[in-house]
Amino acid sequence: MSISSLEQVRNQVVSCTKCDLCKTRNNSVPGKGNHNAEIIFVGEAPGRSEDKIGEPFVGPAGKKLSDALEYAGISRESVYITNVVKCRPPNNRVPSQAEKESCRNYLESEIALIKPKVICIMGNTAYQSILGGKNITKERGKFVKKDGKLYFLTVHPAAIIYNQKLMDSLKNDMKKLVNEIKKM
Numbered sequence: 001m002s003i004s005s006l007e008q009v010r011n012q013v014v015s016c017t018k019c020d021l022c023k024t025r026n027n028s029v030p031g032k033g034n035h036n037a038e039i040i041f042v043g044e045a046p047g048r049s050e051d052k053i054g055e056p057f058v059g060p061a062g063k064k065l066s067d068a069l070e071y072a073g074i075s076r077e078s079v080y081i082t083n084v085v086k087c088r089p090p091n092n093r094v095p096s097q098a099e100k101e102s103c104r105n106y107l108e109s110e111i112a113l114i115k116p117k118v119i120c121i122m123g124n125t126a127y128q129s130i131l132g133g134k135n136i137t138k139e140r141g142k143f144v145k146k147d148g149k150l151y152f153l154t155v156h157p158a159a160i161i162y163n164q165k166l167m168d169s170l171k172n173d174m175k176k177l178v179n180e181i182k183k184m
């Protein structure tokens, strides 16, 4: 299935019933941001606040991301933010393989339509889903090229809520990412 516009992605996500997460969600959470963004940020899945409002990264983790972007000198409005799965898994459990497969086309369409310079993967689950990687704590701060796309790895902002030291990691990663983007 090919999707020809971000508006179409949004409309399909809002009414999607392709996996069982539609039964427990309050709102599905389409990606949001600049349609000409140079960077797409991808997390694992919506959390409680996002499910309530229907927008990505609006809770405490979203605040951490905004702060790190501001530190790096770019605004949140200049980037596009989305998740591997667009509906909240109950109790924030890790999305199943089947759920990720069901939702895959939406993320692929967002990337294909925006054509960002870099796809910034946030956290282990997104890292595993998109690149089959593990141990983001060790790999963070690195660029990875795969299938003609350029990825950058960083921690999930939600992890900072439990470990404040990771805020420096996120801020430093964002600074590195923004500096490299300027040279591209």
Ligand code: SF4
Pocket (backbone or CB within 6 Å): 013, 016, 017, 018, 019, 020, 021, 022, 028, 085, 086, 087, 099, 102, 103
């Ligand atoms: S998680 Fe994705 S595939 Fe599943 S219902 Fe939500 S939008 Fe559809």
